[in-house]
Amino acid sequence: MSCCAAGSEGALDIERAGHALPSAEELRLSSRAVGPGLWQVDLSVPAVHCGTCITTVEHALKALPQVERARVNLSTKRVSVVWKESVDGVETDPVALPRAIAATGYESHLFTAVEEASDSLRNQLIRAVAVSGFAATNIMLLSVSVWSGADAATRDLFHWISAMIAAPALIYAGRFFYQSAWGALTHGRTNMDVPIAIGITLSYAASLWETIHHGEHAYFDATASLLFFLLIGRTLDHVMRDRARSAISGLARLSPRGAMVIGEFGTQDYRAVEDIKVGDRIAIAAGDRIPVDGVVIAGESDLDVSIVNGESAPQSVAPGSAVQAGTLSLTGSLTISATATVTNSFLAEIIHLMEAAEGGRAHYRRIADRAAQFYSPAVHLLAITSFVTWGLYDGDWKHAMMVAIAVLIITCPCALGLAVPVVQVVAAGRLFKAGIMVKDGSAMERLAQVDTIAFDKTGTLTLGRPRLVDGPAVTAEAFAIAAGLAAHSRHPLSRALWSAYSLQPRSFDGVREVPGAGVEAATSEGTWRLGHRAFACGEAQAELIPNPYSEVVLSRDGAEIATFHFEDILRPRAETAVRQLKASGFRLGILSGDRAVVVAKIARELGIDSWRSGLSPRQKAEGCAEAAAEGSKLLMVGDGINDAPALAAAHVSMAPATAADVGRQAADFVFMRDGLEAVPFAIEASRRAGRLIRENFALAIGYNVIAVPIALLGYATPLIAAVAMSTSSIIVVANALRLNRLALDEASSGEAETGTRVTGPAAQPRLAA
Template identity: 45%
Template sequence: MATVTAQQEAGCPSGLAPPPSEDERPRVDLAAFVRHDKAGHDTLELMVTGAKCAGCIRKIEGGLLALPGVAEARLNLSTQRLRVAWTPGAMPPERIADTLTRLGYASAAFDPEAAQRKTDEEGRKLLRYLAVAGFAAMNIMMFSVPVWSGEGEMGEGTRTLLHWVSALIAIPAALYAAQPFFRSAYNALKARRANMDVPISLAVILTLSTSIAETLQQGEHAYFDGITMLLFFLLIGRYLDHRLRERARTAARDLLALQAVTATRIGEDGHADAVSARDIEIGDRLLIAAGDRAPVDGVIEDGVSEIDNAMLTGETLPVAVRTGDVIRAGAINLTQRITLRATARAENSAVAELARLIEAGEQGRAKYVRLADRAAALYVPVVHSLAALTFIGWMFGPMLLRALGYDFADVGFRGALQNAVAVLIITCPCALGLAVPAVQVVATGRLFKRGVLVKSGDALERLTEIDTVVFDKTGTLTLGKPKLAAPVSADVLLAAASLARISRHPLSRALVEAAGPGAPAANAKEYPGQGVEAEINGLTARLGRRAFAAPGAVEIEDGAVELWFTLGEKAPVRFAFIDALRADAADVVAELKRRGYRVELISGDRPAAVEAAARAAGIENWRAHVSPAEKTEHLRELRAAGRKPLMIGDGLNDAAALAAAHASASPGTAIEASQAAADLVIQGAALSPILEALTVAKAAHNRALENLRFSAAYNLVAAPLAALGFLTPLIAALAMSGSSMIVTLNALRLQAQTRS
């Protein structure tokens, strides 16, 4: 039973935020995460959620610097990480977390030594390679331009000197900057496969060695400029691709970090400690505070509360539970603290079953071959045979022509090899390497600004193939929380809300939201599973179930969720709630249909509720009472029938279906497992970003195809020229940078495109 006075509520002046749970949770032992830095300070890294702007930076850093002994507080807005350094012993690390909570930001400690550093290092390494390649390309250009412009006038000695200087820069730079390609090619060959990096590595090695040979013989065909430029452009593509994947990986890793400590276990001696869900054994007694999610399946040992199964089954109504009832992992405890005895370990709980379904679904998707890989599969054999043919042709062709009576000079081994290398250079995959990543980076960047997080480049590609959109109901098509259905007179609403303010029950929160800011009623007292009682101007006020608040009132059978309110002897007032559709749900469905998508609704909720939502949203194809396994099965059937479904869902019951769909999206309010399984995560209350994502994906696909076609056309012109021996280093450099620039500019066109 909770008694909350207005005084205690002061931490939350608007009265809009739910009251903090009165349960004392055992603290995560922050001391375990504290590290010592070189300057002799203790340091702690925390993940901070909710920081968005300059004001947040200032509030957080300012608030922490005011703590005793704090020498440094630095928030990284891109990664949402906060680093704090303080004099050892000046304060306990818990003060940092407390300060953040007081400022209104949630935080979680995580081990900075973990996986996080490694991937950061990868990005930095790529930047270093990129910088070296860029430096070499620009400086060699400085020596190449005089060679090209001095054609015919420059003496052989000067030219060779400039080539030597170029070689001195190019050889170490190219060998250093080409490492990622060498490594990847080596790994591919070791596994008896060939990837794009095999021809790249071959081109780098062959070009460097022939250019050195050429310089030694004081010839004019040295491609030091070409090779460093090729590496520079390829590394740009590689770095863009890395950033895209890194963004998705960070999001997933942060979720893991936050989930590390999830349960409160009560020991034999009654002492509570925080444990990871993985470590819970059968028979453990767990404390589930109001607002917490059950980490494993279990039986309630003590306590009366209501639980929200929406994430598990899609049901909107909270379920009343008491001692002896079974709770499944993933259910959220709503009103009152309960003690749970675990009946299964985490890996055998209902949630884990879903995780296995997710994994099975993802395997189907792994078969998807990315556009760039499909292009590479075509490109590699063609280019390599062409180069081989060029070599053979120049080696034996002149002999053959002379035998036929034509006058044709031999070019020898050196000439034949030179022309074959020219083919490899000019058909360089830099346009190809940039064609797709450049487009995807621009597209995901644009979607990111609109609140859509795209997890991977191939998600964008799969999105273009969609022909069916399958919605989940609760929390996806609807807001997933109750909303006051009909307006009630303002003073009654305010009075009822003053009682509701002390409760965490979703209906109470909906009432408070409808009433707006205000103060809670004095002496308000919550009876779990029943309602709230308080005194208003000396009159007894009750808000809650009909049986509790208005036992004499006539029952109204309309299927709506309700709260009753009585004040003194006045007639009882009924508040009816509905799970309202998202504001733009109907518009989005109509627009999807106009664009020719088949739209379906599939939910685990009662048929009446699903039908009402389907009608309101304008969806003809709906199914109710669908279990998670049936949802997954339905998506498999759709795929088997040749359809490409996009699944949009938020609950644990959707996670497996999300993974089984051709592409998937989840609102930002979705449970972590669903966000992890989905390709897109949509922030905000609107569904319209889905339309934007589909539009941008289509546009990006077109740009990528244009780029690939352009690269093919360019190669069709350039390769024969090189094979016939017309290529000079000048033409190679111009063609290479020109094609890369065109491809990048074409990708940037996506940014400028107006919204459709």
């Protein structure tokens, strides 16, 4: 419901009460190096529940001199802390990290991927709802007799029975609010569970006072019903938020707990996935999921790779094929060699991206956080003011107390606390289902603002899977030399050239890669170069032989030896995506390092009027900076090492999953599908998320504008206040879930499924790896 729950979730997890702090040795063993002298450790803080909780924990950690940065993820209750191993030459104590969290009133322990905690809390909430509902029902039955005119003795008896029924219900079911409020107050702060705890306590106390003094009216039925409705709201909120972040939970469950590792003598031993090391041989049976990234060394099978590319069609693998963690072997048994540990595998990477989607300090999140910080003191001030005002106005201090209780409950800013994070969680989950990873919520905000889109060409508008075509005669010796040089590069043209050569290529030592240009090797014969014409033969030769093919030139000491021509294919549905973007009013352009003749051909085929060719990585980044200087909000879509500066310089950026590691890291979005429809879909999803956030703000503010005066004027009982507060939170979450209805445009599903063959560039090898 709100940050209210600085305890509502984790502090309510009774099993964790009194959990000991992790030791320095445990923290060091669980940390991983992220830079010179920098380590990152992930801690679980189950009690965080909204923006104020996040701010409290992050501020406490950032106050420590050894903390470089700290970031709390609301969905997984994880706080990632980057800490220095020494400050001013003095070794730091990592135990200070959980100790700082504990000082704010939150329990913490080392993060694990176990998912049962959420289900445990849900079950506790359901049991509490049942207990409070049972108590409310029975107390109401007793109240019927009182309302029907029972004599004083019978009325007092029923009031005492009601008090005895309500007391254990209040203790058992109300612990969710009491523990959270107590944890906040004992650490010198407040949260929104404090007014709720005060409200239900005062309601019971007022009823008990009436009972002791033989009063005609007691409110045990209202107290129990109030607790019942509060818990219903919190339970529904918890269930709906679990649904909102189900994409992350589902991903975590795709990782097997362990696998059969083949020993040196062929023995097979079960090993936990955390203990699998690079180089281990793993036996995968049909129906098993791949535990870590690896390479098939024996066996053949069809894999369900929908987690990778969003497509339902299985993919065949054989010895030599790369496989990713989380994919499912459908038809055969495999033996794979692990190429990554579980923390560095594909599945861990996309879980990290999903978690990061709501962790960014986005503009809307900052607004909600600041509002929540000042809301709690305002609530208490309003409640005290209403109590004193009504007491002095009509002299009925009991009525004044009921008004104050209603104000305490109805003004809880649960809806405001949920307005932003729940939309970001839902949006990240919907994008993931469409095969798009997003790094943080601020990226979605920036994507919703774009008015201009620039594409790289090779590997972006095209699939970057060129094929060597017939061209001028190439000698066998030149082919062998070129293939030997190409073996040292992972640029698509180099890989295509190397794959096309079926004999033993010439070997080279000391091959050097020049990003955006090619490869070169100094030998006793001279300096061999393989790359674009300007790199291989000099600027003067760059456009001597214009042609619509991508080309790679082999030269020795600047003299051309051979030229290799390639053709590429457009990404599936590229034409449809471009048409959709143009129809939506976006300005489109191409920023490419390829030759003008090839870029022009691609631009004509796609209907893009603005394009620039022959750009270096620096020039691409400068192009993005120029667009920003002109007031444009530019989305850069690119891959490869030489696109990384432009991706970082753009207002927001996107890269295909086939991009170089550097490109994927620099991009704000990564799309897994081959089709280019991911670009318009991500923009539409981000725009709708922005609209939903604004709608949620309007709902939350509108609720308070209406509810607060009603409570202050005495027209809302505590019971009505509880129903109103819970309903406002549920409406905000339900509004966010509307984003799940957004569907990919299927109208283009039949177009260019295998791509449209074009003749296209990349004569300038941008080493895409």
